[in-house]
Amino acid sequence: MTAGGAGRPDAPVEGYDAIIVGGGTIGLTSAWRMAGRGMRVVVVDPEPGRGASWVAAGMLAPVTEVHYTEERLVALTMASARRWGSFASELESDAGSAIGYRTCGTLVVDADEDDRAWSDELYRFQCSLGLEVERLNARKVRLLEPNIAPGVRSGLLAKGDHQVQTRRLVAALLAAATAQHVRWHRAPVTRIDVAGGTVQGVHCDDDFLRAPVVVLAAGCWSSQIAGLPAGVVPPVRPVKGQILRLAGEARRTLLQRSVRGLVHGSSVYLVPRADGTVVVGATVEERGFDTTVTAGAVYELLRDARSVVPGITELELVEARAGLRPGSPDNAPVVGATTVTGLILATGHHRNGILLSPLTAEAVAALAAGEEPPPEMAPFSPARFAHARPQPAVSETAARW
């Protein structure tokens, strides 16, 4: 085994410094960042990058997503959004491939008077938080996006809300992590072993992988894995999202930037790619571990999307898919050390997983090295769900980096 940077020559050949349970965007970004610090990392996942990350539209929208959240989460999402530019450059350079990061901004439009009232309220809240957002009248909306429906009366422009192509992001993370000597164990984790309050490693099928640090980044499956004492992982539930991919032509793109619409109280977004594709999403459904694409959801997504941008009816429907976001008890991320020494959680990112991956990975890599995570992450520690204070995330052995 080759370890990039400061390896641990005294460790057994088969040993790892850290095991990452779950190869979604959070797990992959953490692996890449930890390997970049010289840690020997293995990611355990039967199919890395094929969970919620594969389905996600890739909106990086701290401003326009704000209404559903609260102030501490805004500080977190804004902090991660600020990292995205340099994160994207560094990743593309390491991976040798583009990830489709577009600093295109996001336009929010409303379909009727009720929707406008909601949107006014959102605008006031955004302003109160000091977010950069501009109120637009109908004429300005149409100057920016001529294909918006005639009925749209007003809009909000968030210049700082961007997008990334999630499937390219995942491919780049796999390449960059592999280049940093991250190892892949393509199997499901069946159990995490704990002895004397300290994590020992993970079982996957017939194998046991040992390491002083285990990062649990298994998305909506994070509280389903056996072996951990009760209460260590807060309940994380799947929040179903259905999404459509519509194919168009690169020379006739319908939209220049992401558009979010509120249509008679129902929320829809349209994320345009440079190749003419438009991603339309997404439902938010509490249905357990169900990834069925339903006729009803496809109908509602198309209904709302066409009421905002009628021209989408001419596009080809190439994919309809459902993914499962991880939802914590307060719908905010759960990132931090636990009462089990060496066990770090990085889950519960709900609708913000892609946006929060740079900051989450930075926090995870810091915790694994015995350092403090970025201050914006402090409120999102697993400790908020427990009565007892958590132990440090890393043991004396694991804290060498």
Place this chain on the structure above:
Amino acid sequence: MTAGGAGRPDAPVEGYDAIIVGGGTIGLTSAWRMAGRGMRVVVVDPEPGRGASWVAAGMLAPVTEVHYTEERLVALTMASARRWGSFASELESDAGSAIGYRTCGTLVVDADEDDRAWSDELYRFQCSLGLEVERLNARKVRLLEPNIAPGVRSGLLAKGDHQVQTRRLVAALLAAATAQHVRWHRAPVTRIDVAGGTVQGVHCDDDFLRAPVVVLAAGCWSSQIAGLPAGVVPPVRPVKGQILRLAGEARRTLLQRSVRGLVHGSSVYLVPRADGTVVVGATVEERGFDTTVTAGAVYELLRDARSVVPGITELELVEARAGLRPGSPDNAPVVGATTVTGLILATGHHRNGILLSPLTAEAVAALAAGEEPPPEMAPFSPARFAHARPQPAVSETAARW
């Protein structure tokens, strides 16, 4: 080569008695029927059964389809519908597999007063033609189909309009024809050869297949094949149909029979299978050779289907597909001999291809044997598009059977 029944011992070993250009339901049914008469038949198609037949819902609906047509076509569709019971039994027996022929009847419902007026007109027209159809009030509609939308006020029941599972039908035709020694040449036809006013055979890639009879059953591609004198094949155009397959559970079927709805002037049908699947169709679009599945069509099909049967929103969307029906200048079938000796046309079936396959195959097999086709087919000869009378379909040589 083995010929079932009365073969032609004087023909060369590589010779065929007939070549069928196109392995859709019309071509396959004709091949099976001709082989059943002892003819040595080859079907030329790169992918038999994968054209419009693969997409079709399989409604056998001479009564509820009547409004779009006219009286001579009703006589034709009714004549073919009467053959379907014995045709299905014989085919299932030859193929050794079931084709999902269900004598379930079809219910037509209307969404509003305008739709009801249209439906009243349809009912009067159906009665004037002596068709068996029953007017139902809202209570009777719901007794038959409890999952019909509450807003539906009335309906029509056509007990004689049935359905078949088209993909099983195609599979059974392939098996039955193979059992009858039909040969398969999996390549596209590039040219039909004619010399001295008589068909010689067909070119496909580097091969030339020779036979005294050629049946042109190439669906919407029927007038695209080179080699025939101008005017022999009337222009046949593609009429695009988009269709959805929704998966449900066999123990909770939403519908007992096919349901057609008129929703604010727009027509939709829902064809339930025994396994809980519901097929929803179909658009009728003039778009040339385009099989793109569009967001707009999927939206409209789901919108209209759910307004008739709201419960479909809970079903899984498993497939959206477009097929191309063959449309002749008068939208009626083109079946019969041509001015080229030995060339028989069997195309232009538009929305009625599956329904008309038994009668069409009977007509083609009769013509190939130098016999008269069933009288109901006479008005649908290619001669109706020409000034000159057509020659007999078969030459002296070909007319031995």
